[in-house]
Amino acid sequence: MEQDILIRVEEVSKKFCRELKRSLYYGVQDIVSELSPLSLPNRKLRKDEFWANKEISFEVKRGQCLGLIGRNGAGKSTLLKMLNGLVKPDHGKIEMRGKIAALIELGAGFNPLLTGLENIYVNGTVLGLSRSEIDAKLDSIIEFSEVGEFLEMPVQSYSSGMRVRLGFAVAVHLEPDILLLDEILAVGDAGFRAKCFNKISEISKNAAVIFVSHFMPDVSCVSDSVLVLKDGRTQYLGQNVTEGIECYNQLFLKGLNKIEINGKARLRSFDVSSSNNQQTISGGSPVTFKIEYECTEPINNAGFQLDFLDQNQKPIAQCYSSASDLKLINAPSGNQSLEVSFRYIPFAPGHYYLSLTCLEMLDGSRRGEIYFRVERIKAFWLKDSFPGYTPVQLLGNWRRT
Amino acid sequence: MLGTMLWQNFADAVQAPLSMATHNRSILIRVQFPREALVLSGIYQSLFNFLVRLVLFFPILLVFNIQIGAGLAWFPLGILALILLGTTLGILLTPVGLLFKDIETGTTLFLGFWMLLTPVVYAPIKDGLGAAISRWNPVTPLLQTSRDWLIGNTPSTLGLFYLICALNMIVLFVGWILYRISMPHVIARIGS
Numbered sequence: 001m002e003q004d005i006l007i008r009v010e011e012v013s014k015k016f017c018r019e020l021k022r023s024l025y026y027g028v029q030d031i032v033s034e035l036s037p038l039s040l041p042n043r044k045l046r047k048d049e050f051w052a053n054k055e056i057s058f059e060v061k062r063g064q065c066l067g068l069i070g071r072n073g074a075g076k077s078t079l080l081k082m083l084n085g086l087v088k089p090d091h092g093k094i095e096m097r098g099k100i101a102a103l104i105e106l107g108a109g110f111n112p113l114l115t116g117l118e119n120i121y122v123n124g125t126v127l128g129l130s131r132s133e134i135d136a137k138l139d140s141i142i143e144f145s146e147v148g149e150f151l152e153m154p155v156q157s158y159s160s161g162m163r164v165r166l167g168f169a170v171a172v173h174l175e176p177d178i179l180l181l182d183e184i185l186a187v188g189d190a191g192f193r194a195k196c197f198n199k200i201s202e203i204s205k206n207a208a209v210i211f212v213s214h215f216m217p218d219v220s221c222v223s224d225s226v227l228v229l230k231d232g233r234t235q236y237l238g239q240n241v242t243e244g245i246e247c248y249n250q251l252f253l254k255g256l257n258k259i260e261i262n263g264k265a266r267l268r269s270f271d272v273s274s275s276n277n278q279q280t281i282s283g284g285s286p287v288t289f290k291i292e293y294e295c296t297e298p299i300n301n302a303g304f305q306l307d308f309l310d311q312n313q314k315p316i317a318q319c320y321s322s323a324s325d326l327k328l329i330n331a332p333s334g335n336q337s338l339e340v341s342f343r344y345i346p347f348a349p350g351h352y353y354l355s356l357t358c359l360e361m362l363d364g365s366r367r368g369e370i371y372f373r374v375e376r377i378k379a380f381w382l383k384d385s386f387p388g389y390t391p392v393q394l395l396g397n398w399r400r401t
Numbered sequence: 402m403l404g405t406m407l408w409q410n411f412a413d414a415v416q417a418p419l420s421m422a423t424h425n426r427s428i429l430i431r432v433q434f435p436r437e438a439l440v441l442s443g444i445y446q447s448l449f450n451f452l453v454r455l456v457l458f459f460p461i462l463l464v465f466n467i468q469i470g471a472g473l474a475w476f477p478l479g480i481l482a483l484i485l486l487g488t489t490l491g492i493l494l495t496p497v498g499l500l501f502k503d504i505e506t507g508t509t510l511f512l513g514f515w516m517l518l519t520p521v522v523y524a525p526i527k528d529g530l531g532a533a534i535s536r537w538n539p540v541t542p543l544l545q546t547s548r549d550w551l552i553g554n555t556p557s558t559l560g561l562f563y564l565i566c567a568l569n570m571i572v573l574f575v576g577w578i579l580y581r582i583s584m585p586h587v588i589a590r591i592g593s
Contacts, residue, residue: 014589016589023590024500024501024590026590027500027586027587027589027590028497028500030586031496031582031583031586031587034582034583034586035579035582035583081589084433085433085585086430086431086433086585086588086589087585087588087589088585088586088589100433102432102433104431126428126432126434127432127434128434
């Protein structure tokens, strides 16, 4: 019984229509064709339709957690809706065994006029708990939700975080066999997130979990297999979570767009030299970035600024030339080149971007005129480093004392 | 007066399933629950509305000194029949009505028109076109019988009443299956 398959998805496809009126008309058509026993399922796309999900197959056993990742609009939510039984697949088969809890929209079905306590009962009933079951779990739900003194207040005066906490508290007490999670951990403060994680891993010991997130550290932390969707199709499916996440990050590499500002200077080329190829940098090995630029007129007190951005384009580290001994006073016009090297890059495995700025450094590290700036000049994939939770992983000297 | 009250039960029940579904649309597209719950709560709502109307209605019966007949015991059956007939129509309209909002608006308009075609505020027409319309109007016998029961007349259309009730149960069952099959499709179209 330990390894029984709770979720089995076979060749599931779903099509959606781009145009509203036509979509509604197709809806009527679908109903009619489902009612008539003679009509065969239409495997072709009608006008204005596209595949939201196409031929997706996977299995999840009890105790397993499948991370479902993909860019926005890749079909993750559609797939979850089909798994939840809200929407029927156009083709294919979905088998679900046991009690399903879907944390897709938390607090759906809260009545704003009722108090928190009353809503626990209402929401619990909607999600399939009986009154006596809720009675038995009530204390635990209230404690988990941390709404405390606000319990007797109408939910309309709750903060959004409180509403989500209450919704989550009810949902996790369903004791499901199958748990569907859709990006719900993105809300709530850090303390509550941690609590949710503990609860999820507690549930997942005894359930099949499907976990949707855009935050890769969460995925690698919770999932033991990964399904990457791209335009509704399976891009990667397997037990190797790191490989799956890499596949997900590759989806972004194509979308590398540079925003350039050109002033008195212009970048000619930017290269990475490391032991591997250009796109991948090994976490433990030395890296050198070579910069060639051209000054259209003489520039003074130039400094270089290298920004490291994470996959969400958020700056996580910087490196200034003026912090080192390099002084670029009175550079004449013409071609110049320089390089910067690192013994290693102390980042967690993942996908990172580089931005380069050449600017005038004034006294007291104030910044002056920008000579040139190229955003997202380079994207690279860092591997073979410690898979920590934060982007920067410092290598400390740990010893027993 | 009595006719309007009875008719209103039917009209309520026609609109209830669809209006329930539209009002709970946000839950409908997010939470998986038995979709029949909406229809049931629609029926409950109609029954409750009826009780409220009844409370208001009894003083009027006293003021106008209308005699209440012995058939009163059967009266709830008449009400139930009216509500169930309305529910059948409502359940058939709901899937399409969720997709196209015009259905809900149209229903309200059409019900107003239908009321005039039914002997609600006037005595049943005995001959001519009016009689023909009245004969094919399923609401007429239900309404007549209920009214007769309440005011103590012997129901003249009792046979037709039971026939329509029986037919209605069959159509209601078919409508329920249609509803079950079509709801996932509808939710897929209105979802998100």
